[in-house]
Amino acid sequence: MMAMGGAIGTGIFKGSAETVSLAGPGVVLAYVFAGLLLLVVMGAIAEMAIVYPNTNIKGFVLKAFGSRASFVIGWLYCLLWLAVCVIEVVVAGSFLQYWLPQIPIWLLSLGCTAFLIGVNLMNVKHYGEFEFWFAGLKIAMIIVFIVLGGCILFGVIPSGQTDYWSNFTEHGGFFPNGVASIFSALLIVMFSFGGSELIGVSVTEAKDAERVLPKVIKNFVWRIILFYTLPILVICGLIPWNELSDQSSPFVQVLSISGLQGSAHVMNFILIIAVLSAANSGIYGCTRMLHSLAAEGEAPRAFAKVSDKGVPVYSLALTAAALVSGSMIAYVAQDQVFGLLMAFPGFVVSLVWIAICLAQLKLRRSYPTNPSFKIWAFPYITLFTTAALGIIALLFVLDEGNRISITASLVVLAALTVISIFKFKRT
Numbered sequence: 001m002m003a004m005g006g007a008i009g010t011g012i013f014k015g016s017a018e019t020v021s022l023a024g025p026g027v028v029l030a031y032v033f034a035g036l037l038l039l040v041v042m043g044a045i046a047e048m049a050i051v052y053p054n055t056n057i058k059g060f061v062l063k064a065f066g067s068r069a070s071f072v073i074g075w076l077y078c079l080l081w082l083a084v085c086v087i088e089v090v091v092a093g094s095f096l097q098y099w100l101p102q103i104p105i106w107l108l109s110l111g112c113t114a115f116l117i118g119v120n121l122m123n124v125k126h127y128g129e130f131e132f133w134f135a136g137l138k139i140a141m142i143i144v145f146i147v148l149g150g151c152i153l154f155g156v157i158p159s160g161q162t163d164y165w166s167n168f169t170e171h172g173g174f175f176p177n178g179v180a181s182i183f184s185a186l187l188i189v190m191f192s193f194g195g196s197e198l199i200g201v202s203v204t205e206a207k208d209a210e211r212v213l214p215k216v217i218k219n220f221v222w223r224i225i226l227f228y229t230l231p232i233l234v235i236c237g238l239i240p241w242n243e244l245s246d247q248s249s250p251f252v253q254v255l256s257i258s259g260l261q262g263s264a265h266v267m268n269f270i271l272i273i274a275v276l277s278a279a280n281s282g283i284y285g286c287t288r289m290l291h292s293l294a295a296e297g298e299a300p301r302a303f304a305k306v307s308d309k310g311v312p313v314y315s316l317a318l319t320a321a322a323l324v325s326g327s328m329i330a331y332v333a334q335d336q337v338f339g340l341l342m343a344f345p346g347f348v349v350s351l352v353w354i355a356i357c358l359a360q361l362k363l364r365r366s367y368p369t370n371p372s373f374k375i376w377a378f379p380y381i382t383l384f385t386t387a388a389l390g391i392i393a394l395l396f397v398l399d400e401g402n403r404i405s406i407t408a409s410l411v412v413l414a415a416l417t418v419i420s421i422f423k424f425k426r427t
Helices: 002-007 015-051 057-065 067-096 105-120 124-153 164-168 181-193 196-205 209-238 250-258 263-295 313-341 343-366 380-398 400-423
Strands: none
Touching (some): 015 181, 057 343, 067 105, 067 313, 067 343, 124 164, 124 250, 124 263, 263 313, 343 380, 343 400, 380 400
């Protein structure tokens, strides 16, 4: 549920409008393709987690490539989630403003930040229970949306229109902007699917991971694909892809067609739950990775300190400071926050997934034990996934619309690499 909460947020509820505008109904293929890549990545995590219990993503990279690589990947992952959390709390503030228009977004975002920090101060058992229901409510609402939209699409619920299926073939066809547009949409899809690898971070706090993890990962990936592709098929069926408005969520527009009273308020509540759940998972991922870095001597030792409830308090304090700063950025430049931060998570997700695949390729030859679960078609499927992710990362770099964000990303990557060289001279 934590991984589901991290992966289902702004990317689907807000980002789906942009992906559909780029590739039309055919964008579902981008989600399916990214989902298959995710399946391989998650399979690699499960395999390594069984062989090396109580080890997270950074630990796998450390075993495979040493301290320098784990230092770079660990810090990139922290910065990834800091950026995502800032985006999510600012988006949550913008959704709350629908009900509270007189209160500025930055102040509402600060309120969301305070709420999430309070949740993350809980004992990990209570936190997990909270996030289970948080993400569960959001997923239940998506299922309701799929069922409701499907009933309208098949005519079970009358809406005054009967030719919805033509929306898949008219207005330029299933690929109105050409098949190549799928690759442009992949850049947003990668941001959307980012967070799924949280399973590889939380595995150190899970009980009986060897038995549970492979089954959880298999079911998780297929659910993620369905929760993305089915809503988008409903959206593209009910509303022509070129008539979607970027002023509101496509989900709100579809519910408006249903004619249900108060549908906009219901959907706004769902959106707030969605983005807060994603931010909640992100804060967990960031604080646990900071704790791991500190435990390995790759971050200040203070970040390794945990409270009596098992919460890394100083890591959480740094994350809280970043969220407050992000909320204040929205005070002076709300529109620029999304443009500057959105590409960074997608690019870093590609790099993290590549690192996971490369670690599995390297470690498989020297496993101390034979795992009960092994990824299929090794090494070919892992090599293909690594190459595909490399191409997606290159597309991020070459996309002119992401020039500022990618430049900042590359500067951060270069700085971390240089620091790692001097910090681990003997490695």
